[in-house]
Amino acid sequence: MNSLNFLVCGVGGQGTVIASDVVAEVGLKAGYHVKKSDVLGLAVRGGSVISHIRWNKEKLHAPMVGTGEVDIMLSFELLEALRRLNFMRESGIVVVNTQKIPPVSVTTGKEEYPSKEEIVQKLQGSVKRVYTVDALKKALELGNSKVVNTVLIGFLSSLIPAEPELWREAIRAFVSPKYLDVNLKAFKAGRKLGGME
Amino acid sequence: MIVLLTGNEAIARGAYEGGVRVACGYPGTPSSEILETVAREYKGEIYAEWSVNEKVAMDAAAGAAYSGIRAMVTTKLVGMNVLSDSLFYLPYTGLEAGLVVVVCDDTGMFSSQNEQDNRWYAILGKVPMLEPCDSQECKDMVVQALQLSEKFDTPFIVRSGMRIAHSKSEVVLGERASNIPKAKDFPRDIAKYNCNALFARNKRQVIYKRFQDLKEFAQTTNLNKVVWQDTDLGIISSGVVYEYAREVFSRASFLKLGMVHPLPGKLIKDFASKVKTVLIVEELDPFLETQIKALGIETRGKDIFPSFDEILPEKMRELAVQAGLIKDGEEKRIIDLGYLPTRAAVFCPGCPHRSTFYVLAKLKVPVTGDIGCYNLGCLPPFNAQHTMGSMGSSVGQLHGVSISGCPEKAVATIGDSTFFHAGMPPLVNMVHNHGKGVVIIMDNSTTAMTGHQDNPGMDQTLMGKPTQRVDIHRLAEAMGAKMVRTVNAFDVKEVEVTLKECLKWDDGPAVMITKGECIFISRNPQPAYTVDLNKCIACETCIKVGCPAVIKAEEIYPKNKRKKAKIDPVLCNGCGVCAQVCATGAIYQTEKLEAKE
Numbered sequence: 001m002n003s004l005n006f007l008v009c010g011v012g013g014q015g016t017v018i019a020s021d022v023v024a025e026v027g028l029k030a031g032y033h034v035k036k037s038d039v040l041g042l043a044v045r046g047g048s049v050i051s052h053i054r055w056n057k058e059k060l061h062a063p064m065v066g067t068g069e070v071d072i073m074l075s076f077e078l079l080e081a082l083r084r085l086n087f088m089r090e091s092g093i094v095v096v097n098t099q100k101i102p103p104v105s106v107t108t109g110k111e112e113y114p115s116k117e118e119i120v121q122k123l124q125g126s127v128k129r130v131y132t133v134d135a136l137k138k139a140l141e142l143g144n145s146k147v148v149n150t151v152l153i154g155f156l157s158s159l160i161p162a163e164p165e166l167w168r169e170a171i172r173a174f175v176s177p178k179y180l181d182v183n184l185k186a187f188k189a190g191r192k193l194g195g196m197e
Numbered sequence: 198m199i200v201l202l203t204g205n206e207a208i209a210r211g212a213y214e215g216g217v218r219v220a221c222g223y224p225g226t227p228s229s230e231i232l233e234t235v236a237r238e239y240k241g242e243i244y245a246e247w248s249v250n251e252k253v254a255m256d257a258a259a260g261a262a263y264s265g266i267r268a269m270v271t272t273k274l275v276g277m278n279v280l281s282d283s284l285f286y287l288p289y290t291g292l293e294a295g296l297v298v299v300v301c302d303d304t305g306m307f308s309s310q311n312e313q314d315n316r317w318y319a320i321l322g323k324v325p326m327l328e329p330c331d332s333q334e335c336k337d338m339v340v341q342a343l344q345l346s347e348k349f350d351t352p353f354i355v356r357s358g359m360r361i362a363h364s365k366s367e368v369v370l371g372e373r374a375s376n377i378p379k380a381k382d383f384p385r386d387i388a389k390y391n392c393n394a395l396f397a398r399n400k401r402q403v404i405y406k407r408f409q410d411l412k413e414f415a416q417t418t419n420l421n422k423v424v425w426q427d428t429d430l431g432i433i434s435s436g437v438v439y440e441y442a443r444e445v446f447s448r449a450s451f452l453k454l455g456m457v458h459p460l461p462g463k464l465i466k467d468f469a470s471k472v473k474t475v476l477i478v479e480e481l482d483p484f485l486e487t488q489i490k491a492l493g494i495e496t497r498g499k500d501i502f503p504s505f506d507e508i509l510p511e512k513m514r515e516l517a518v519q520a521g522l523i524k525d526g527e528e529k530r531i532i533d534l535g536y537l538p539t540r541a542a543v544f545c546p547g548c549p550h551r552s553t554f555y556v557l558a559k560l561k562v563p564v565t566g567d568i569g570c571y572n573l574g575c576l577p578p579f580n581a582q583h584t585m586g587s588m589g590s591s592v593g594q595l596h597g598v599s600i601s602g603c604p605e606k607a608v609a610t611i612g613d614s615t616f617f618h619a620g621m622p623p624l625v626n627m628v629h630n631h632g633k634g635v636v637i638i639m640d641n642s643t644t645a646m647t648g649h650q651d652n653p654g655m656d657q658t659l660m661g662k663p664t665q666r667v668d669i670h671r672l673a674e675a676m677g678a679k680m681v682r683t684v685n686a687f688d689v690k691e692v693e694v695t696l697k698e699c700l701k702w703d704d705g706p707a708v709m710i711t712k713g714e715c716i717f718i719s720r721n722p723q724p725a726y727t728v729d730l731n732k733c734i735a736c737e738t739c740i741k742v743g744c745p746a747v748i749k750a751e752e753i754y755p756k757n758k759r760k761k762a763k764i765d766p767v768l769c770n771g772c773g774v775c776a777q778v779c780a781t782g783a784i785y786q787t788e789k790l791e792a793k794e
Contacts (some may be wrong), residue, residue: 005601011540012542013545024365025201026202026203028199028200028367030331030358033367034199034201034365034366034367035364035365036364036365036366036367037360037364038363038364039361039363040226040307040308044229046353046540046541046542046543046545046745047540047541047542048540060366061440061441061443061444061445062440062441062510063331063360063364063365063366063437063440064360064509064510064765065363065509066510066529066532067511067529068507068529068530079540080540082534082537083534083537083540084463085532085534086530086531086532086534090530090705101745102538102745102748103539103540103541103543104541104543104577104578104743104745105222105538105541105577106538107540107745107747107748107749108577108578108741109737109749110538111393111538111742112538114535114537114539122534126532136767138769142351145767151304157442177242181254186549
């Protein structure tokens with residue numbers, strides 16, 4: 001594998017930036033040149049958040065990727081996966097958390113949130129493989145709704161040929177020591193959902 | 198050692214390696230993480246502070262540099278407008294130790310009220326400017342700027358931007374400089390450090406001569422680099438777009454400018470003479486292009502690329518193909534996604550601002566607004582913050598409304614940090630000049646929007662040192678406001694009753710302080726609320742508080758055939774605003790009810 005382009009997306013407050021930091025760190029440790037770009041918008045919660053991560057054996061220039069250039073999307077939210085679909089290669093993989101976070105435009109009845117089936121179908125018709133993960137359920141089982149991101153990282157790690165220890169190392173680097181234990185459990189649970197461990 | 202750092206983290210590292218001892222700034226996206234990193238990683242070596250505003254930060258750094266230590270100021274793009282007043286005297290005085298101003302532009306306007314190209318400040322203020330293109334250069338250029346600042350006896354600006362600040366790339370770490378200057382006896386050199394016109398006039402010559410020297414320096418410095426490849430196309434560029442251009446025009450030759458003011462005229466002429474077509478690739482204004490054309494060089498640039506918004510690689514490629522500079526690539530697949538619901542940022546569940554905007558929307562008063570999370574009050578469902586311009590402008594605008602003869606009594610909304618930053622002078626002005634209206638100071642005890650930095654209303658500094666809180670209520674009284682009220686921001690009724698009372702006040706401005714901690718710093722999280730579906734009549738009043746945790750249930754209320762409400766227990770932070778507006782008392786706090794049973 002000479003290069004991999006990732007896209008991590010979701011809703012502000014879900015922990016997408018830490019997830020993208022982990023993906024970037026693993027790339028560096030696995031011997032790639034790495035660049036990453038976050039678009040956070042406002043630093044308050046509830047908006048769309050997106051991170052691009054590039055792994056490449058050659059030296060990289062731009063920190064972001066364009067239309068049709070993403071190999072793997074990790075989406076923390078159903079609608080956000082659909083919103084970013086045009087970044088995907090036809091040969092790409094989408095990992096999507098089945099959590100729905102309706103925007104206020106939906107809760108106030110101004111707009112409709114598409115059904116889960118509709119979204120997954122659209123994703124499936126556009127890329128090679130779609131994995132749906134109920135990361136919130138797993139996180140709640142572990143007793144902390146905040147570890148959704150680490151469950152998803154665990155699932156993602158099961159798809160990528162990089163040593164699980166590299167992922168754990170990166171998680172240690174970005175997670176507060178207080179919550180390290182539950183995050184490592186969440187990582188393991190995520191890998192298990194991905195058929196590893 | 199190679200590590201991945203964001204541009205902001207790399208700038209902090211550069212300050213460490215370059216021997217900075219004092220770093221000051223005011224939080225602002227995309228620059229905020231620089232000082233946060235300094236305070237977290239280099240606390241032992243560098244004193245860092247959130248100053249009350251950028252001008253104060255600039256003066257503090259100047260005082261430190263006059264005292265003989267290396268200093269750094271950080272700001273977002275618009276903070277340059279605030280600090281420029283002080284920056285502009287510094288090329289006149291010079292300094293005793295290195296001084297660097299780091300500005301993060303926001304091309305594409307992700308989180309700013311305008312899209313200014315801060316390179317012009319270099320020309321306007323006669324301050325040399327460096328421009329990094331990635332994290333490695335962020336670190337290296339801060340180190341170099343400090344050295345050059347001492348060599349040329351002038352502050353240096355390092356211009357970063359959102360795509361550098363919030364991107365990560367590899368950085369080779371170095372050591373902290375040796376022989377870092379320490380504070381010495383304060384220089385009593387009035388002719389150098391007092392900008393009285395008598396002395397300052399003579400400095401015009403010094404500045405002129407300095408720029409002649411800097412222009413010579415620019416011809417040979419390793420800050421400017423040439424990459425020779427195919428000479429049909431020669432590209433002159435700087436900053437992050439240089440990186441984009443290297444990918445889009447992979448075979449062209451490049452003159453990469455790391456120093457964007459002053460420009461190396463001879464080097465540019467020499468490069469231009471060796472290529473067939475010169476193309477200037479820069480975002481925003483034709484800053485390089487105007488100056489390079491003035492050297493008598495024929496270029497292309499803004500005839501192809503727009504002077505606003507980002508020019509991301511994809512767009513650059515598309516425009517370059519249209520201009521015939523490169524061959525068409527493969528066709529991109531565009532999937533029709535249909536219409537997707539928009540996702541605007543909203544007040545968090547448990548936000549102390551929600552009640553105030555609920556009341557402002559209900560009372561339909563004109564609201565001049567300010568910069569902070571509360572500007573989300575301009576969006577649905579409230580649509581209640583009618584203006585927003587720059588830091589502190591809400592209070593000045595309110596005064597203007599009141600002296601205009603406008604028949605309506607208006608309200609200004611301003612946060613605690615913004616009030617300290619630039620809201621105090623206009624309030625004093627209202628008192629002195631008989632302005633009327635209500636100034637709502639929304640005190641959530643933090644600088645929330647930029648990531649929860651401290652401000653003078655808080656009891657701890659950036660360095661983690663306990664400090665005295667400045668009491669906003671007493672401050673407003675001391676400024677001469679005769680009507681000052683502090684209310685519990687989570688009590689909708691108290692907010693409404695007090696606001697109505699303040700609106701009636703006619704003896705100068707009324708000040709209403711809505712006190713309630715931001716949910717991110719709250720030390721007292723509350724259990725979630727629940728909707729009793731037997732009592733809910735689907736009137737949707739609770740939905741109108743615009744809380745992401747209050748959503749529609751599947752159950753229909755038969756009389757109006759609308760969906761009843763429910764509350765997402767994961768998102769709810771238990772502020773109770775929805776329960777207070779509920780007409781039937783259907784919303785209750787989970788744990789309390791269980792305790793009753």
